[in-house]
Amino acid sequence: MYVVIPAGGSGTRLWPLSRAAHPKFLHALTGDSRSLIQTTLDRLAALAPPARTFIVTGGAHAAGIARQLPDLPEENILVEPGPRDSAPAIGLAAAIIHARDPEAIMGSFHADHLVRDEEAFRAAVRAAAAVAREGYLVTIGISPTAPETGYGYIRQGAALGDHDACRVEEFKEKPPRAVAEEYLASGRYLWNAGMFVWRTATLLEELARQLPDLHAGLARIAADWDTPHGAETLAAVWPTLPKVTIDHGIMEGAAAWGRVATVPGRFGWNDVGDWDTLARVLAAGDDGNIVLGGDRAGLHLAIETRNSLIAPVGGRIVATLGLEDIVVVDTADAVLVCPRSRAQDVKKLVDALKAQGRDAHL
């Protein structure tokens, strides 16, 4: 199969570490020295060789990705002329792959998620591929472990024959707490993790049906891709494509038509959405503290500090005293301090910086 990684989005809730110029997928956040995108490709290597692995990203990140992934062929880093959301990004890769291999099955996975049980993850992808062969757009849904309000949900319908899979009845937006609790109790819902597996032919058919302008534009780009006019056509057509997500533009409409299936995933998934989410999946040391960054023991000086996430990535000593459940992130030009319970609101700080025009800190 083929693997596609749309690598966009800066991860503003992981500010000040994650920045527009150095988004979270380029950072090592898991305790070892591998970045999230490196870890993502490591996990997928057994499913697709580098020649069948594609990354779709912006011009600002192509060089960083190229250096972090030396085995990836340069031509497999597809550089968008500008950000146009996930349907054009994933569609571009699908169209290019399809032009070369009309029978291709591809999986699309985020560049910045964590998976605990990698073998179970790959088994789920293989199961999804088997369903995809039958003409479904398949999403790997995550069996929920808590009434999370930060994720979208997938309502499962009828089981699909021999597969450990169901039809998808409906995609649901991030719910309020009470609704999330109902979802969890019903046992019918999965988290939407944005992991998709399909035949490129199936996706392109759905694109033609639901987003014909996008389909036509991508077809023009793909037709010229392997010619000397490739870059020219991409630059000319790309800005005319509709800006739309794969969820809203394709999956919701396809589900209504009965063309979406889901395979449940039980492999310990985390979207590393914010500092608190990250803290919950990393191994804590003494007193429940998680310390990110190179010289751990050295740079965090703690007295009576518990269940806190400390990231002394700026190289300075971070001294904490009498604190619990707090986040302290020190970088070269900014320091963040907030309770773990407020980690989702870090985005508001980034919004404030934006409103003040302080681009250097974004």
Place this chain on the structure above:
Amino acid sequence: MYVVIPAGGSGTRLWPLSRAAHPKFLHALTGDSRSLIQTTLDRLAALAPPARTFIVTGGAHAAGIARQLPDLPEENILVEPGPRDSAPAIGLAAAIIHARDPEAIMGSFHADHLVRDEEAFRAAVRAAAAVAREGYLVTIGISPTAPETGYGYIRQGAALGDHDACRVEEFKEKPPRAVAEEYLASGRYLWNAGMFVWRTATLLEELARQLPDLHAGLARIAADWDTPHGAETLAAVWPTLPKVTIDHGIMEGAAAWGRVATVPGRFGWNDVGDWDTLARVLAAGDDGNIVLGGDRAGLHLAIETRNSLIAPVGGRIVATLGLEDIVVVDTADAVLVCPRSRAQDVKKLVDALKAQGRDAHL
């Protein structure tokens, strides 16, 4: 009169701003650009001209003091060959002044305290000088406004004739909370602020009586001070002097002999002992926050942050979200985060750094 400022001690509870190499008296902490020692001398300028103002300090701080106080004669910066506590430091200045002016009255004041009502402060010093002329060692005690456990106390005895002054019955160590409350309720106690006024002759008599070795050593140093052997004698004698504070070495014994008087001070005094103490005397802005450092509005980015002290003196953005009563100090090589209620324990962090041999951060 003469003014003597013993400028020693690094103020470890104001770490990471205050350092051994750049102690708190050299820092601007009050919101304007004047350092604490500059503010101290500004306050005393109306009582003694620069020629009658002396600073006793260590070799590491002489240059910093000289640059911050360009009007002070160089020879009035008395450099100790090594730290030997306050009795030798203050005694050295007294002996040198006395050798030149046997009728001298001198006041000794810390380099790093804050005073709100400077006119009332000077009135108290003048009142103390009048009592000192009668042969008392006079301390200016602070009328307590709260049952502080971080200060020593002075028990007032009988009133002294026409003066707004009393005999001192006893000096008391820092009390536990319950005792401090009794002191406050009794109305008989003042805070010991380490402000002394006396005739140099009176102090030297008490030195001769209570610390004869120190007296003899200082006499040898003072005798040679204005000769070509001055530095040589200082270097030879200084290391032999007893290491003792003026409170334990002189004041306690003198009080027992009835030779100490106190003048109450009501001028808004603060010893800037720790970040919380400092926060309490500075003018707070929106939401009760105090922001120290140059570009205030610019470097503190706050969402729902209240009653906190933020010192972005390292030039980085300090972003705080959902916090109350917290201290965040960002410097070039260290960041401190702690609740205001734990500000006294910052010393423990410095002790930990010392124990780890991390001298660069002390």
